[in-house]
Structure formats: structure tokens, C-alpha cells
Amino acid sequence: MESVTLLIVSAEDIASTVQGDALLGRGGWNEADPVEEGRTWRHTSQPVHIWWFPERVLWADQLDERYAAASGAQVREVIFLSRHSAASGRPSLTLHVIGVPGESPVGESAEYGGIKGAVVPPNPRFAAWYRRMVQAAHDHAVTDEFDLTIETTHHGPSLSSPTMFIEIGSSESHWGRTDAAEAWADVISEGLGLDGGPGLGDWHALSDSERAQSKVMLGIGGGHYAPRHIDVLRRTNCWAGHQIASYALEMQRPEDESWDPQTGDLPEGQWEHAIRVCAESTRQSFPGGEVMAHLDRKSFKGWQRRAVIRLCEELDIPVGRTAAFE
Structure with missing residues (x-):
């Protein structure tokens, strides 16, 4: 069974789809059979799959296991392409790992997905991709406008595989920004070796x-x-x-x-x-x-x-x- 990196795009999230479009636009993808009515693609040179999930994702638990059962692939890690919301509305590129530490009663469903008191294994690429995102933001000339940040562990969904979210924020006027999406596409392409390189942040290597x-x-x-x-x-x-x-x-x-x-x-x-x-x-x-x-x-x-x-x-x-x- 092939072990793959699973990139999840939420069809209902414009900041997610604009990142997915930027990545698909770079070529090297073959469309495969749909999973749960969501289109999927597989990269031609690296074990990387894209799942265009038809709904919002925060409350969609065990997507890694669901994809594996339907596709026959073993999911080694998950990366969600997503939007970031903040009351300030300040534009940002951000990433974080997920879970709901510190909330109680432990074991109950949390307001924004996940289980209170439980966390998902962090994706080891987190730190390396933050540093690469800073470089990509400079390359695409968005640093004067966008904050470049991480966030602490928060929200769902619940999964078993190492996971992180990469996000464009922080309001509707920024979510569809193609320059921000291209910056993230740079990070994904180099980070997963889609550009022919060794990748970034692969603990298993x-x-x-x-x-x-x-x-x-x-x-x-x-x-x-x-x-x-x-x-x-x-x-x-x-x-x-x-x-x-x-x-x-x-x-x-x-x-x-x-x-x-x-x-x-x-x-x-x-x-x-x-x-x-x-x-x-x-x-x-x-x-x-x-x-x-x-x-x-x-x-x-x-x-x-x-x-x-x-x-x-x-x-x-x-x-x-x-x-x-x-």
C-alpha cells in the first residue's frame, strides 16, 4: 500500500480553493477516482494526493482514515489548505497544528471541531514550512501587507495522522488573494519535493x-x-x-x-x-x-x-x- 501525503481542499472555502488551484496550475497532476463525491488528484512524481473535499472540514473527523479506506492509499500525513479568520481582519499567512488542549469537560465535542482535551499529532513539517513561508512571502512581495505568523494549537477536526493547517487570512477581502496562494504553492511544491528537490521538514528522512x-x-x-x-x-x-x-x-x-x-x-x-x-x-x-x-x-x-x-x-x-x- 502506497504511503502518501494528503492535501485537503475544502470546496466551501475560497482561501482553500485558491491554494488548490495554484498548486494544480503548476502541473504534474493526474485526476483519480472521486472520494465521497470529492475530486482527487495524484502527483506524477511524488506520493502526494489532493482531495477536494465537498464540505467544510472542522467537524469532518477521521478524514485520513476515510480517504485511505476509499482510495487504498495509506495516509502518512495531512495538510489542510484553509482560510484564517480574525476579528482584527489583518491580512496574514499562518500555519498551525491542531487539537483542543485545555478545554473541558475532556472528551466532549468542541465548538470548533475536535474533542475537548485531545490533540492531533503535529505534522513535523511545521517549523520548516514556517521558515519557507517567510521566504515565499518576500518572493511574492506580500510582506508589507501580510503578517507572517504561526498559531497555537486549536480547533478540529480529529485525525490519527500528523496534521497541520496552512492558511490565508484574515477576512473575505484577503481569502481569495492569488499572490498569497502562489506563495503557499511555492512552499508546498518545494516542501513536498514536487519541484524535484528533497522536500522540507521530512522527519522520516x-x-x-x-x-x-x-x-x-x-x-x-x-x-x-x-x-x-x-x-x-x-x-x-x-x-x-x-x-x-x-x-x-x-x-x-x-x-x-x-x-x-x-x-x-x-x-x-x-x-x-x-x-x-x-x-x-x-x-x-x-x-x-x-x-x-x-x-x-x-x-x-x-x-x-x-x-x-x-x-x-x-x-x-x-x-x-x-x-x-x-
């Missing part, structure tokens, strides 16, 4: 010794657009797994005035579960790598930061500043 020397950032704390974690990606060549925003790290300080954050019981709240599941999921996507935590230190009070570091020590996850990820 590393030797055991290369994996052992590779640093993988688990980002903890900060705002939704993770500026301090982005700084690590820009300054180093590290890999990246889940990035957990402060809003997913709800923590209650114990009422006992004698409580010591260094030695007392860990504080209650969803923060511990969020870090545990994100750490486990990141390790799942990066076997043999060194997962390290990067804290947005200013986003925590002192007692919160000490509690997070204690948990990381328990999980055998070193905590480092930017230089530690070089």
Missing part, C-alpha cells in the same frame, strides 16, 4: 543519529500568535510540535498560604492535562528526537512558571531559552 541531535520545541504559554515561540523558529533551525496558548493553561493557586510551588502539590486546573497530552503527542510525531519546552516566561506569574517547570521535569522535558534550540 533523518537517520537515527540526526534525529537524536534534533531539538523539537514544545511551546508553552503566551498569546494565540505565539510571538516568543516564533522568535525561536526564526533564530534557529529547530523543529516544532504543539504550541500551547496561555488560555489553554488554566491554573488555580492553592488557597493554603504555606503552599510552596517548588515542593507542594501541583496546582489544579486543565493546564497539567494540556501539557501532558501535547508533550505525548509531540513525542509521537518526533520519535528519537529531543523534545524541549520553550516557555513564554513573561506570560506566567512566578508560581505558575515554577509549577510548569516542575511538570516538565517530571515528564523528562528540558526547559530552554532560544540558544538551547540552536
